[in-house]
Amino acid sequence: MIKTLKELCALNGVTGHEDAVRDYIIKAAKPYADEIITDKLGSVMIYRAGSREDAKTAMLCAHMDEVGLLIRSITNDGYLKFICAGGIDRRVLIGQRVFIGEKRIPGVIGLKAKHLSSDEEKKNLPKLEDLYIDAGFSDKNAAESQIELGDYAAFDSKQVEFGDDMLKAKALDDRVGCAALLKLMEKRRSCNVWYVFTVQEENGLRGAHAASFALSGGKNRPDIALVVEGTTAADLPSLPPHRQVCRPGGGVVIPFMDSGTISDRELFSKLTSTAEKLGVKWQTKEYISGGTDAAAIQRARDGIKTAAIALAVRYIHTPISSVKISELFDIVNIIDSFLEEL
Numbered sequence: 001m002i003k004t005l006k007e008l009c010a011l012n013g014v015t016g017h018e019d020a021v022r023d024y025i026i027k028a029a030k031p032y033a034d035e036i037i038t039d040k041l042g043s044v045m046i047y048r049a050g051s052r053e054d055a056k057t058a059m060l061c062a063h064m065d066e067v068g069l070l071i072r073s074i075t076n077d078g079y080l081k082f083i084c085a086g087g088i089d090r091r092v093l094i095g096q097r098v099f100i101g102e103k104r105i106p107g108v109i110g111l112k113a114k115h116l117s118s119d120e121e122k123k124n125l126p127k128l129e130d131l132y133i134d135a136g137f138s139d140k141n142a143a144e145s146q147i148e149l150g151d152y153a154a155f156d157s158k159q160v161e162f163g164d165d166m167l168k169a170k171a172l173d174d175r176v177g178c179a180a181l182l183k184l185m186e187k188r189r190s191c192n193v194w195y196v197f198t199v200q201e202e203n204g205l206r207g208a209h210a211a212s213f214a215l216s217g218g219k220n221r222p223d224i225a226l227v228v229e230g231t232t233a234a235d236l237p238s239l240p241p242h243r244q245v246c247r248p249g250g251g252v253v254i255p256f257m258d259s260g261t262i263s264d265r266e267l268f269s270k271l272t273s274t275a276e277k278l279g280v281k282w283q284t285k286e287y288i289s290g291g292t293d294a295a296a297i298q299r300a301r302d303g304i305k306t307a308a309i310a311l312a313v314r315y316i317h318t319p320i321s322s323v324k325i326s327e328l329f330d331i332v333n334i335i336d337s338f339l340e341e342l
Contacts, residue, residue, distance in 0.1 A: 062177025
């Protein structure tokens with residue numbers, strides 16, 4: 001599963017441009033799928049029937065997209081101006097290496113050198129419009145021969161295991177969920193399962209809106225849904241304890257709510273009791289922040305009972321997102337046992 005996670009994180013899938021991730025998932029899922037549907041937005045819905053005719057149907061959901069950049073203009077000098085696709089703190093952008101578009105053109109995010117900056121400029125955080133990507137082009141014509149407006153730029157980041165059972169990579173939000181679903185898919189269960197991999201979660205939960213609406217009106221309508229996510233960890237010494245949200249090493253995260261969803265109480269209780277029965281360490285979010293595809297799924301048609309389970313991700317939405325490796329296996333074990341009881 002860690003090999004799968006590393007391969008998924010190595011792929012570029014900036015929100016709205018998830019093609020490479022989708023192709024990987026479809027290829028990996030084919031040996032286990034009874035049905036594969038790709039909708040008009042690009043989300044993938046993979047169905048695996050249960051062994052019981054009267055079985056309930058579960059929906060497991062993870063999003064394929066990652067945060068990144070979109071090229072908005074090209075200067076006369078050949079520099080690329082950009083906007084953020086998804087929630088990125090501009091403080092992490094300066095000096096980062098990126099790949100641009102399907103051709104994976106290398107570039108770096110630049111800023112005026114310290115030696116040329118005024119004292120006032122040195123004191124202030126640069127605005128996004130002051131930043132640019134330098135891909136080595138000599139002028140606008142040279143850049144336009146390789147770059148189109150709307151091309152994406154993804155972080156150039158390695159997947160590295162380090163320290164005490166930690167993994168560093170870009171796009172861990174939410175390739176951890178994608179890797180978990182691919183692992184869970186290998187087993188045929190007594191219940192029916194939709195494994196749903198959505199697009200554009202980082203841009204307004206758009207894929208989940210369409211996918212959950214479609215499935216909730218079909219013949220194998222989900223009885224319940226679980227969103228499998230990477231969630232914000234903030235276990236940093238500069239933050240007071242009540243704002244640290246959750247932490248890698250603190251256990252699987254089972255939130256009772258976020259900014260867009262209140263988890264179904266019965267599902268929340270079943271997830272936590274399953275973790276305790278298995279002897280798996282778990283935590284909840286101590287500071288309510290962020291949102292997930294659960295907000296869209298919960299509201300589809302006449303509603304779907306929905307909850308979430310997540311991995312704590314330190315430095316989320318950066319090129320150096322970090323997670324506790326063992327906790328990904330814990331998530332899979334909890335969901336596996338939960339589905340067996342369903």
